[in-house]
Amino acid sequence: MGNNESAPAGQAAPYERERRVAVKAVYQACKVTKEVFTSLVTAETLSKKDTSPVTAADFSAQALINTVLKAAFPDDRVISEEEASDLKSPETKELKDKVVSLVQSVGVGKNLDEAGVLDAIDHGDHGSKGAVESTRFWTIDPVDGTKGFLRGEQYAVCLALIENGEVVLGVLGCPNLPFQDGVGCMLVAVKGQGSFIRALTVGAQETPIHVTDVAEGRNANFTESVEAGHSSHSDSARIAQILGVTQEPVRMDSQCKYAAIASGDASIYLRLPTRAGYEEKIWDHAAGYLIVREAGGEVTDIHGTPLNFAVGRTLRDNRGVVATNGRLHGEVIAAVQAVLAPHAAKFTVIVRKEGITAEEVAAAVEKELGLQKGLVHVSKQ
Numbered sequence: 285m286g287n288n289e290s291a292p293a294g295q296a297a298p299y300e301r302e303r304r305v306a307v308k309a310v311y312q313a314c315k316v317t318k319e320v321f322t323s324l325v326t327a328e329t330l331s332k333k334d335t336s337p338v339t340a341a342d343f344s345a346q347a348l349i350n351t352v353l354k355a356a357f358p359d360d361r362v363i364s365e366e367e368a369s370d371l372k373s374p375e376t377k378e379l380k381d382k383v384v385s386l387v388q389s390v391g392v393g394k395n396l397d398e399a400g401v402l403d404a405i406d407h408g409d410h411g412s413k414g415a416v417e418s419t420r421f422w423t424i425d426p427v428d429g430t431k432g433f434l435r436g437e438q439y440a441v442c443l444a445l446i447e448n449g450e451v452v453l454g455v456l457g458c459p460n461l462p463f464q465d466g467v468g469c470m471l472v473a474v475k476g477q478g479s480f481i482r483a484l485t486v487g488a489q490e491t492p493i494h495v496t497d498v499a500e501g502r503n504a505n506f507t508e509s510v511e512a513g514h515s516s517h518s519d520s521a522r523i524a525q526i527l528g529v530t531q532e533p534v535r536m537d538s539q540c541k542y543a544a545i546a547s548g549d550a551s552i553y554l555r556l557p558t559r560a561g562y563e564e565k566i567w568d569h570a571a572g573y574l575i576v577r578e579a580g581g582e583v584t585d586i587h588g589t590p591l592n593f594a595v596g597r598t599l600r601d602n603r604g605v606v607a608t609n610g611r612l613h614g615e616v617i618a619a620v621q622a623v624l625a626p627h628a629a630k631f632t633v634i635v636r637k638e639g640i641t642a643e644e645v646a647a648a649v650e651k652e653l654g655l656q657k658g659l660v661h662v663s664k665q
Contacts, residue, residue, distance in 0.1 A: 429538025449594025542572025
């Protein structure tokens with residue numbers, strides 16, 4: 285967690301240049317996403333559930349972030365989702381033209397031609413498969429919170445730097461998050477240097493942030509995903525009951541939930557498993573993870589195991605995510621386990637009818653529900 289380490293006099297702080305570049309990249313990406321919302325999201329696109337605006341925002345933001353990163357750190361690897369091949373078919377010409385125009389309208393993209401924009405999008409490794417062999421790489425989620433973006437609510441532009449399996453730098457751009465007397469902010473953290481917040485404007489002053497000092501569950505408040513498909517709302521309600529939480533959960537999309545924990549607007553964030561076999565993507569958590577920890581909080585999986593960013597593009601060694609102000613973490617993990625463990629007993633009855641052995645049932649339940657090995661005990665009937 286943050287200890288506000290400072291460099292000796294006359295020396296730059298660790299990752300000072302990377303921090304400056306990352307802030308610039310996220311700022312440029314936030315500008316283009318706001319332009320997309322203003323120019324492309326309409327009542328008609330919403331009524332038709334048209335997601336092309338957020339697709340344009342994804343491509344445009346990724347192109348701008350990659351342009352900034354490539355100029356400063358040409359040898360660094362970038363892990364991202366989008367690839368330009370999706371824009372090169374005749375069917376996507378209109379979308380491609382929109383993306384090129386959007387990128388060219390913002391700062392570092394002004395001197396890029398069409399080929400340059402497509403090259404910028406592809407400056408990275410794409411998709412969710414394959415190992416990450418580099419010891420140093422950036423990971424991007426250009427628009428985290430698709431539905432929040434389309435509704436004009438919360439979404440985030442997320443950028444993190446990972447070295448030797450550890451997140452060392454994280455930046456979240458939150459264009460619609462209230463801050464001071466306006467809307468829009470950026471959160472920044474470097475490992476060992478604390479977390480900071482600033483307005484989403486050029487040259488804005490930064491302010492240190494810290495998690496709440498709430499020490500009892502009954503005084504805490506939750507933040508969780510808007511979509512029940514992202515995290516089980518019913519399980520969260522039962523966990524809140526165990527903890528004695530009476531406040532209604534604050535539901536929002538994207539890594540803005542991490543921002544709420546880090547800045548003290550909430551004390552508990554739960555992302556509980558909703559389906560078997562799902563592996564969280566590193567770009568969905570890396571920046572927020574560091575920002576919460578550097579603000580004094582804690583982030584683990586549902587067992588209290590630290591998140592492992594050293595095993596590739598997903599958090600395959602972890603199940604779900606729990607973020608808190610730190611003081612509440614043990615209590616929250618205990619409540620999570622108390623709620624999730626009983627699911628196993630219900631599941632075993634169904635599986636045992638298939639003729640599987642008790643040991644196989646226990647292993648299957650533990651794997652699918654993300655329970656620790658040995659937690660499920662099945663007796664022969």
